[in-house]
Amino acid sequence: MTIQYSFIRELLDKLEEPLGVFSMDIPSLDNLYSAFRMMYLIRRFEEKAGQLYGMGLIGGFCHMYIGQEAVVTGFQEAVKPQDTIITAYRDHGHMLAVGMSSAGVMAELTGRSGGYSKGKGGSMHMFSVEKKFYGGHGIVGAQVPLGTGLALSHQYKEDGGICFTYMGDGAANQGQVFEAFNMASLWKLPVLYVIENNQYSMGTAIDRHTAIPQLYTRGAAQGIPGIQVDGMDYVAVRQAALEASAYVRSGKGPFIIEAKCYRYRGHSMSDPATYRSKEEVDMVRTDQDAIKKLEELILSEGGTEQALTQIIKEVKGEIDEAVKFAKESPEPDPSELMTDIYCETLA
Numbered sequence: 001m002t003i004q005y006s007f008i009r010e011l012l013d014k015l016e017e018p019l020g021v022f023s024m025d026i027p028s029l030d031n032l033y034s035a036f037r038m039m040y041l042i043r044r045f046e047e048k049a050g051q052l053y054g055m056g057l058i059g060g061f062c063h064m065y066i067g068q069e070a071v072v073t074g075f076q077e078a079v080k081p082q083d084t085i086i087t088a089y090r091d092h093g094h095m096l097a098v099g100m101s102s103a104g105v106m107a108e109l110t111g112r113s114g115g116y117s118k119g120k121g122g123s124m125h126m127f128s129v130e131k132k133f134y135g136g137h138g139i140v141g142a143q144v145p146l147g148t149g150l151a152l153s154h155q156y157k158e159d160g161g162i163c164f165t166y167m168g169d170g171a172a173n174q175g176q177v178f179e180a181f182n183m184a185s186l187w188k189l190p191v192l193y194v195i196e197n198n199q200y201s202m203g204t205a206i207d208r209h210t211a212i213p214q215l216y217t218r219g220a221a222q223g224i225p226g227i228q229v230d231g232m233d234y235v236a237v238r239q240a241a242l243e244a245s246a247y248v249r250s251g252k253g254p255f256i257i258e259a260k261c262y263r264y265r266g267h268s269m270s271d272p273a274t275y276r277s278k279e280e281v282d283m284v285r286t287d288q289d290a291i292k293k294l295e296e297l298i299l300s301e302g303g304t305e306q307a308l309t310q311i312i313k314e315v316k317g318e319i320d321e322a323v324k325f326a327k328e329s330p331e332p333d334p335s336e337l338m339t340d341i342y343c344e345t346l347a
Contacts, residue, residue, distance in 0.1 A: 025239060031077075032298045035234050037311045038076075039069035039291050042093040044319050045102055049092065049109055052323070053269050058109050061138070062123045065093035067264040070290035071196050072097040074237025075164060078192075078245040082161035084132045084154070086147040088168060089124035090196075090263075091136045098131045102318055103325040114329030118336055141167060141174030144193070148180040151191035151254075162190040162248045170201030172215050178222075181254070185222040188253035192245055193219070195256065196231065198263040203275050216258035224254050231261030232290045235297070262288065 027035075046064045053062050065072075068090075076097045079085065087094045095105050100116060108115025108126050116126045124138040134150065137143040147165025154161040171177060172195050184191050195215045199206050206213050216226035225247075229240040237259060244255045262284045266273035273281075295308060 026235060026297075026301065027077075027238065029298070029301055029303055032234075032294065032301065033303065033307065033311065035073050035077075035238075036291070036294050036298060036308065037315060038073045038097060039234065039294065040312060041102065041315045041318065042069045042073070042096050043291060044315055045096060045106070045322070046092060048319050048323060049106070050265070050269065052106075052110065052326075057327075058123070059111065060122050060124075061089065062109070062269045063090040063267065064263070064265040064269070065090055067284070067290075068196060068198060068231065068261045069093060070234040070237055070294070071194070071231045071259045071261055072166075074234050075194060075241040077238045078241035079164060080161070082132075082154075082159050084134060084147075084150045084161060084163045085166075086134045086143045086150060086163065087136065087166035088140070088143055088171060089136065089138050090168070091124065091126065094166065095126055095128070095133060095136075098128070098133045100126075100128050100131055100133065102322040106322040106326040107329045110326045110329075111331065112326055112329035113332045113336070114325060118340075119329075119332040120336060120340070141171035141177050143167065144171065144174070144177045145180040147193075148184050148189060148191055151184065151189040152187070154190050155187070160249070162192055162245060164192050164194060164245075166194045166196060168201065169195060169197040169199065169206055169215060170204075170209065172197075172218055173210060177218075181219050181222045181224055184254040185219065185224050188251065190248050190251075191254045192241075192248050193224075193254060193256045195258045197258050197260050199260070200263070200267070200273075200276065202267045203271060203273070205275070214258070216256050219254065219256045224256055226256030226258065228258045228260060231259030232284075232288045232293065234290060234294050261290075 043066055046066045049058060050064060052058045072094050085098055092105060096102060104116045108117055108119060108121055109123055111119045111122060113119050116128055124136055126136045127134060144165055144167055147163045150163040197215055201209050216228045219226055230236045240257055244257050248255050264281055
C-alpha cells in the first residue's frame, strides 16, 4: 500500500524560502554599536556565570547561551512596548536583551533575594512583568502553548501586541507545539514563533532527531508560513524579525522563523559535549562567530576600534558590579517558601 503525501509536499513547496529571503539593509552605526554591546554583554555574562557555577555559587541546572547572541539581539529590534516574550530554560540572554538588569539576573542565578524571582527561580525560572518577559521554562516545549496563550490575550485585548515565542530545535518535535500551531493558525493569533536551531538539541545532532530538518516548514500542515535565517548574522536576524513581525501585526496570523545558530558549550553545565569534535566548535568560532562578524561590519561601516574597546570596558565593569551585587545580596528568608504559591482574589 502506497500512502500519497503529495498534498504535504505542495504545502512545503509553497512555504519554503531560501536562506536570506529578506532584504539586507545595513542599520545605522549607532544601532550596530548597540547590538555589539548587547551581544558582548550576553557573552561575558554567560562566561562569568559559568565561572561562578564552577565555584559552587550557582547551583542546579544552568544552560549557557554562548554562541547564539545574535538571535535574541536581532529579534529584540522588532519588539514594541506592548509585546510579550517567552522562552525556554536557555534564557539568560533573553533576559538581558529585554532590559532586565545584569545584577538582578546574576543575583537570581546565585539564589539571592535580590534576584528577579527572589532567589527561588534560579537559572531556568525568572520573570519580569515590567519587561513583559514571562520566562524561563524548564519543561521542553511548555513555553510554546503558553506563548500562544499570550498571543490570544493580545488579540482579545486588541492592544496591537504580539508574542515572541522562542523554542529550540529539540522542542520543535514536541506534540504540544503542533497543537499550539494549529490553534494559532485557526484563530490567526499574533504570535511569532522563533526556533533557535543550535543543531544539537540536548545532545543529538539534528539529522538524527528530526525527519525533516528544515524546521521553518513545521507549520506547513497548519498553513503557517516560515523562513530560515542565518542566526549567526545579527543584520540578517534583525531584518527577518522586522519583516516577519510586520506580517504578524497585520492580522495574518502566526509566522515561524528558524534561526540556524550554534551553541559553543554543552547543553548544560553538566554536559561535556562529547558528541561533537573540538575541531568543529573551533571552526565555527573562527569562521562564523556572530560577535566577530559584527565587529568586522562595524569597522567596515566607519566604526572605530577605540569605540569598541570602550564598549568592552563598560561591559566588563557592569559584569563586575553584577557579581558584586549578587554576592552581597542576602539569601531569601525561609518565610519566602510560603509566598507566591497561591493567587488571592479580592472580594
